[in-house]
Amino acid sequence: MGILPIQLMNGLFAASTLLLCSLGMVIIFGNMNVVNLAHGEFIMVGAYTAWFISAVARLPFVAAVAGAALVAGLFGAVVERVVIKRFYQRFEETLLATYAISIIMTQIFRLGFSSMKKIVELPVRGGFEIGSMTFPKYNLVIVAAAATAVGFVCLLFYKTPFGRRVRAIRQNRNMAMCLGINASATDTLSFGLGCALAGLAGAVTAPVKIVFPAMGASYLMDSFSTVVVGGVDSFIGTAASSALISESTSVLGGFMSEVYAQIIVLVGIILILRFRPSGLFAKERR
Amino acid sequence: MKNAFRKALAASLALALVSASAAGCGKKEAAGDDEIKFGIIYAHSGSAEMIESVSEKAALLAVEEINAAGGVGGKKLVAITEDWESDESKATEKAKKLYLQDEVPFILGTCLGTGTQAVRTVAEQNGKLFFAPTAGSGEDESPNTIYTGGTTYTFTKELIPYMTEKFGPNVFCVGSDYYYPVRIAEQTKALVELGGGNLVGSEFLPMEATDCSTVIAKIKQQAPDFIYANVVGSTTAAFYQQAKEYGLDIPIASVITSEMDAVTMGGEYSEGTYATFNWFASSDNPLSVKFLENFEKKYGREDMLRVNATITAAYSSVYLIAEALKKAGSYDVDSLKAALAGTSVDTPQGKFSVDPENGYYAENYAMIVMWGADARPVTVYESDGQLPAEPWPDILFPNGKPS
C-alpha cells in the first residue's frame, strides 16, 4: 500500500480536528468581527472540563463533551458581558483585551491545576482497518463530531430566527435594532455559542491532545488562518479550507519533511490571501 | 477618545498585573561568615516549569541534607533561589543579579537549553562558575560551565548495540525539530552504521505537534526493526499514544523520555517501550533508594513519581559541589575549579565526577529500562561501571574538538 491513500485519510482526520477547532471562530470573528486572541484558551477550558468530568468525576465521555460545551459557553457569555461588549468596533482594544483574557485564563488554570500535563483517556480504543491500513477508531468520532457540529451551526444560522437575527446584526446592526432585535442579548448569545463550540472542540480532541494550561496558543493561528482562507463568515467555506489545508499538509508531509510541508502550506495560504484577500469562499457582495 | 484610552490603559494594567503575579519574587537571605551562599535558578512558569520546579525541590533537599549533617566544613549552605520564568532574558537578568549583586561564586540550575545558554554566558563574562544539571548533546563546552546531566552520545552508544542485538539493525529516528534531536539522529546514524545496520529513516516533527499520523505512516512504510524516538513537550504523549492506536507494532526506545513523561501519559502507552539514561527510578543504588524515600517524605508521592535523571542530577550536583568545596577549603572561583577536576562523590547516580579529560562534563553510568504497565521503569541493562563523557565523539569528530 502506497503512502498516498494513508495520507489522504490522515488528512481527512486532521481536517475534522481543524474544522471543529475553527467553528467557534467563524461565529466570533466572522460574524461578530471580534478577533478573539483567547480562542485557544476557550478550547483549553473545554479540554480541562472534559478531563475533570471524565478523569476526576469518572462520568461518561458524552457528559464530558456536553459539560465542556456548557462550561465554555457560559464562561464565554460572562466574558462577553463583562469585557468584550465594551470594545465592539474597536480593533486594537479588542486585541489587547482578549490577549489579557488569554493570559489571565492560562494563569488561573496554572494556579488551579498546576502546569502538569493531563491526559484524557480515549473513550473508544483500538484501530479499524481499511485494506491494510490501520487507523484509530476514535478518529471516526472526531469526523462525526465535526460533521454534526457543522450541520448544527448551519441549521442554526440559516434556518432559525436566532440565526437570522445574528446575520441581520452582522449586515446592519442599527437597522436590526430598529426592527426590535435586542442586539446586545444576541451578541452575548452568539459569543457564548462560539465559545461553547470551542469548548466542544477542546473536549472532543482532548483524548488525542495533551491538556495543559498553555495548550491554547497552538490553536489560535491554525484556526485563524483556516477561517480567513474559508472566507471568514462561512461555515461551508471553513469546512472546505480545513480540508484543503489539512489534506495538502498531510499529502505533502507524506513525501517530505513535515516541517517543510507546513512551510509550503503556509506560503500557499499567504499566496491565496494575496490574490483573494477575502478568502477562497467569500460571498460576492454588491 | 478619552474613554477609549482609559479602557486601553485598564487592559494593559490587567496584563501587567498578571505578569507581575506570575513573576513572584526571589528570596534573598543574608549570609554570615558561617555560611556559604550560592545561587539556584529554575523556572516556575512557562515551558520549563514542569521539570524545573521539581529540579529545584531536589536541589533544596540536598542542601537541607548536607546542612543537617553538619554542612561543609562547619559552614551551612545557603541557596538563593531565583525564577527565570522560561524566558532567556529573565535568565540573564537573574544570573547577573546573583553573581554581581548577591556575589555568589556559583549558580546551579536550568534544564531548558535557552536558560542554560543565558546563564552560561553571564558566568563566562564574569569569571564565575555554573553547574548545569541538564542533558546535553555534547559539543557545547565552556571553561566556566560544568554539565552534570550527561551527554546523549554516551547513552545512545550503549543503547544502539543493545536494541540492535535484540530486534535488528535497522533504525528509524523520530525527533522534535530542534538542535538536540537532530544531533542525536546524526550520532545514531554513525553508530548504527558502525554496527552494520542502517538508519532507514529520520523524521522531525514541528515543535509541540500532536498529530503524529504522518510520521507513523512513514515509519510503517520503512518497517524498521526499532524506532529511536526523541520527541519533547506535548508530542511525547501524542506519539506514544498514536503509535499504539495506529497499530505501530515496532519497539520504541528513547534517550529523552523519562519518568515525567511516563507518568504523564500513563502506563498504557509507555508500557513495553525502552529508555536510556544515566539514572532511572529503578536504580538499586542504596543512595538512590534513600533519595527517593526522602524526596517522597518531603514533597509527596505525586512529585516523587516524576523524578527523573535530570531532576536527580540537580540533587547529585549539590553533593558534588559540597565535596569540591570541602576539598578546595575556600570558595573563590579558582580554587573551586581546581578542586573540581579530581573530585569524585557517591550519588544516587553512581560515582559522580568531573571528567579530567574533557574538563567539564561529569561522568556517568548508563542504564536502559523498559517501562512497565504502572509507568515505572524496570532496569534491563546497566553499563560496566563509569563511562567517560564524550562531548566530541570520535565517530562524528575524528579530529577531536573542532577549533
Added chain:
Amino acid sequence: MTVNHNSGSVLSAVGVSAGYAAGRVLHGISFEVRAGDVIALIGRNGVGKTTLLRCIMGLIKPDCGRIEFLGAPLAGPASAIASSGIAYVPQGRDIFSDFTVRENLFMGAQRAKKGVAAERFDSVLEYFPALRAHLDRRGGVLSGGQQQQLAIGRALMGAPKLLLLDEPTEGIQPNIVAHISDILGRVHESLGLPIIIVEQNLKFAMGRANRFLCMQKGSIAACGDIGELSEDVIAKYLRV
C-alpha cells in the same frame, strides 16, 4: 383595525437637543404628533431632519429634553423603542441584502407570533403586490423602487403605532413615487397609522401630509396645517 381619527397625542417632544461628537445638531426641538397625523418634516439639506428621526428612534441619545410616546417616556436602545411600536424606514432603505425578500419582511415581525406574522405578511403583500414575484430573491438585487416598497412593507410587518419615513422617494422613478404615495395613502387610511415623512419632494409631501414641520438650523422654524404652508415659508426655508 379601526380607523382612529381622534386627536390624542401619539408622540410629543419637548426641548429636545441632540447631536454627534462633532457638535450639536438639534437645538430645543418641541412638537407633537397626534393620532391620524401625517406630518411632512421639511427643510433644506443638513438642518437636522434625519437626526431628529434617529433621535426618536433611539439611535442617538438626546442631550436634554424629553420625548414621550403614547404617554410613556421613550428611552433605551433602538430595539426597545422599536418594540414599543415605532417603525423606521431609513434613508437608503437599509434592506438586508443577503436575505430574501420574504426573510426581510419577516425580520420586521420580531415580536409577533408565527400565525400573526403570516397574516401580516399576506396583508403587506396586498399593499405591495409587486414584491410577490420576488419573494425568494435576495433583497440586494431589487431595484430602488422595489427596495423602498420592501422597506415600508418590512416596517408594517411590526404593526407599528407610528411610522418614520426618511426620504422615501429619493432616487426613485416618478411612476413608482406615485405608486408609493398611493400605498402610503391607503395604509394611512385603513390603519389610521400616524406617519412622519422627511421629504425633499414637496409635491409628494403635500399630497399626503395634513401637517408640516419646517426645520432650519436644528430648530423648528415653522409648523402648521399643510394648507398653511405658504409660498413665503417655502421660499424662506426650502428654496436654495
